[in-house]
Amino acid sequence: MNKTIGFIGLGVMGKSMAGHLLDAGHTLHVYTRTREKAADLLARGAVWEDSPAAIAQACDIVFTIVGFPQDVDKVYLGDNGLVANAKPDAILVDMTTSKPDLAVRIAAAVAARGGRALDAPVSGGDKGAREGTLSIMVGGDRVAFDAVLPLFEIMGKNIVYQGLAGSGQHCKLCNQIAIASNMLGVCEAIAYARQAGLDPETVLKSISAGAAGSWSLSNLAPRMLAGNFEPGFYVKHFIKDMAIAAESADGLRLDTPGLDLALALYRKLAAAGCEDDGTQALYKLYA
Amino acid sequence: MNKTIGFIGLGVMGKSMAGHLLDAGHTLHVYTRTREKAADLLARGAVWEDSPAAIAQACDIVFTIVGFPQDVDKVYLGDNGLVANAKPDAILVDMTTSKPDLAVRIAAAVAARGGRALDAPVSGGDKGAREGTLSIMVGGDRVAFDAVLPLFEIMGKNIVYQGLAGSGQHCKLCNQIAIASNMLGVCEAIAYARQAGLDPETVLKSISAGAAGSWSLSNLAPRMLAGNFEPGFYVKHFIKDMAIAAESADGLRLDTPGLDLALALYRKLAAAGCEDDGTQALYKLYA
Numbered sequence: 001m002n003k004t005i006g007f008i009g010l011g012v013m014g015k016s017m018a019g020h021l022l023d024a025g026h027t028l029h030v031y032t033r034t035r036e037k038a039a040d041l042l043a044r045g046a047v048w049e050d051s052p053a054a055i056a057q058a059c060d061i062v063f064t065i066v067g068f069p070q071d072v073d074k075v076y077l078g079d080n081g082l083v084a085n086a087k088p089d090a091i092l093v094d095m096t097t098s099k100p101d102l103a104v105r106i107a108a109a110v111a112a113r114g115g116r117a118l119d120a121p122v123s124g125g126d127k128g129a130r131e132g133t134l135s136i137m138v139g140g141d142r143v144a145f146d147a148v149l150p151l152f153e154i155m156g157k158n159i160v161y162q163g164l165a166g167s168g169q170h171c172k173l174c175n176q177i178a179i180a181s182n183m184l185g186v187c188e189a190i191a192y193a194r195q196a197g198l199d200p201e202t203v204l205k206s207i208s209a210g211a212a213g214s215w216s217l218s219n220l221a222p223r224m225l226a227g228n229f230e231p232g233f234y235v236k237h238f239i240k241d242m243a244i245a246a247e248s249a250d251g252l253r254l255d256t257p258g259l260d261l262a263l264a265l266y267r268k269l270a271a272a273g274c275e276d277d278g279t280q281a282l283y284k285l286y287a
Numbered sequence: 288m289n290k291t292i293g294f295i296g297l298g299v300m301g302k303s304m305a306g307h308l309l310d311a312g313h314t315l316h317v318y319t320r321t322r323e324k325a326a327d328l329l330a331r332g333a334v335w336e337d338s339p340a341a342i343a344q345a346c347d348i349v350f351t352i353v354g355f356p357q358d359v360d361k362v363y364l365g366d367n368g369l370v371a372n373a374k375p376d377a378i379l380v381d382m383t384t385s386k387p388d389l390a391v392r393i394a395a396a397v398a399a400r401g402g403r404a405l406d407a408p409v410s411g412g413d414k415g416a417r418e419g420t421l422s423i424m425v426g427g428d429r430v431a432f433d434a435v436l437p438l439f440e441i442m443g444k445n446i447v448y449q450g451l452a453g454s455g456q457h458c459k460l461c462n463q464i465a466i467a468s469n470m471l472g473v474c475e476a477i478a479y480a481r482q483a484g485l486d487p488e489t490v491l492k493s494i495s496a497g498a499a500g501s502w503s504l505s506n507l508a509p510r511m512l513a514g515n516f517e518p519g520f521y522v523k524h525f526i527k528d529m530a531i532a533a534e535s536a537d538g539l540r541l542d543t544p545g546l547d548l549a550l551a552l553y554r555k556l557a558a559a560g561c562e563d564d565g566t567q568a569l570y571k572l573y574a
Contacts, residue, residue, distance in 0.1 A: 179498055182472045192460065193458070259475055
């Protein structure tokens with residue numbers, strides 16, 4: 001593929017993902033709000049651009065992974081944004097976890113100018129980004145998906161096309177919804193074990209491999225027990241995702257009492273000053 | 288081991304477990320409320336006894352797996368029960384999921400007569416019982432645990448000593464607490480996927496292997512989607528277990544909002560006539 005590739009958003013996730021594209025030999029133009037975050041990639045051959053508009057003018061395929069839906073909105077639909085400045089046959093790929101209806105609006109705006117859009121949020125965290133093992137959930141133009149797939153394969157392992165525009169975001173919200181309630185179960189099981197005078201590590205030996213088993217129980221419960229609340233995935237970002245999911249579920253007229261409870265508890269945790277902790281810090285509310 | 292073994296409770300679980308002991312060549316005396324349930328085992332060489340008392344008088348080691356804590360209470364502490372009639376050096380092993388404080392009372396009563404008790408509830412369901420792959424969580428006398436371990440190994444695979452009397456029950460409650468909230472997440476994720484117009488099976492391909500992954504998501508979500516609500520594990524039994532866990536958490540002064548929510552929703556499901564469904568029927572409340 002001799003396309004020029006753009007990458008916007010060089011946070012913990014984006015920096016690793018862009019690095020893999022560079023390592024694979026692609027020409028990469030980059031932009032991020034805080035230029036220092038690009039230094040390492042620029043030293044490895046990436047080309048700096050001063051704005052989303054400049055990225056759009058220079059590139060055939062653009063990936064974005066920024067913070068919040070309002071950032072996505074600005075990068076894509078702002079005056080100096082990607083859509084207004086994109087090449088006629090551009091493919092624009094947002095990998096931020098964001099709102100499904102915003103993904104639909106972006107796809108329509110891109111299509112109106114002759115381009116193609118994908119919403120392609122990821123899961124797997126900083127570790128998955130670093131190791132190129134992200135799960136990528138993709139919605140939008142199928143032709144664009146097929147064209148971009150070889151690039152997705154450089155950044156991830158489990159890449160699944162979910163359907164029309166917004167479907168990648170909807171799928172990611174399903175992922176967060178499943179995690180949300182399970183975090184309550186993991187915290188409560190561990191807190192109960194401790195309160196009942198059991199050795200929680202011994203309890204994990206009994207329950208992790210059976211019907212109570214989950215990724216969170218195996219990976220986060222040990223961190224809770226060790227008092228390690230370092231962020232793998234930030235409380236504040238999980239709250240953002242759950243809030244989007246709750247709002248979206250509401251729009252779909254679906255009751256999600258487990259999600260609502262988890263969101264309320266995580267907001268309580270954030271209000272207690274823990275928004276920059278990892279999601280396993282929910283255990284603090286129980287301990 | 289040339290001990291005579293007793294087995295009380297030949298429901299779906301007990302029948303398979305007792306069968307494995309027979310197959311391993313042990314002499315097995317059995318009792319269960321409904322004698323017809325013993326027919327198959329009697330045909331294979333088991334010896335019928337007419338009461339828990341008769342089992343106690345005949346056997347060195349007795350296993351029980353009955354329905355509810357009140358059944359455990361009666362079988363052990365009733366006039367015609369195990370404790371009052373046990374051999375001086377008997378080992379009595381309750382594998383029912385029951386109340387930790389009842390396990391402690393039984394252990395004290397058995398010890399007062401010179402015997403030893405274990406509380407050893409299991410997880411793994413009818414399949415685990417049939418295949419001899421149950422997880423067995425054991426509390427009580429350590430010497431008794433070591434003596435019974437070879438028999439546990441005939442019935443299960445993941446056998447963990449959790450501590451003093453009641454610890455097996457506490458551990459099983461941790462297991463159920465972890466499952467309870469996770470069931471909400473699984474149902475809500477699947478219901479959201481469907482409501483958003485995604486193909487839920489395709490969503491499972493994206494989310495089952497990552498941070499949202501769990502035994503319930505992998506094993507029960509497909510049954511929900513297939514409309515298969517046959518019991519692996521009954522709603523009514525899960526409600527029993529969650530109610531014991533909630534009461535016990537209350538006694539330990541531990542808030543368990545996720546468990547409380549799950550219990551309330553499962554009671555709603557039972558009130559709608561679904562108590563004999565499998566636990567995956569919770570999805571009906573969302574569908």
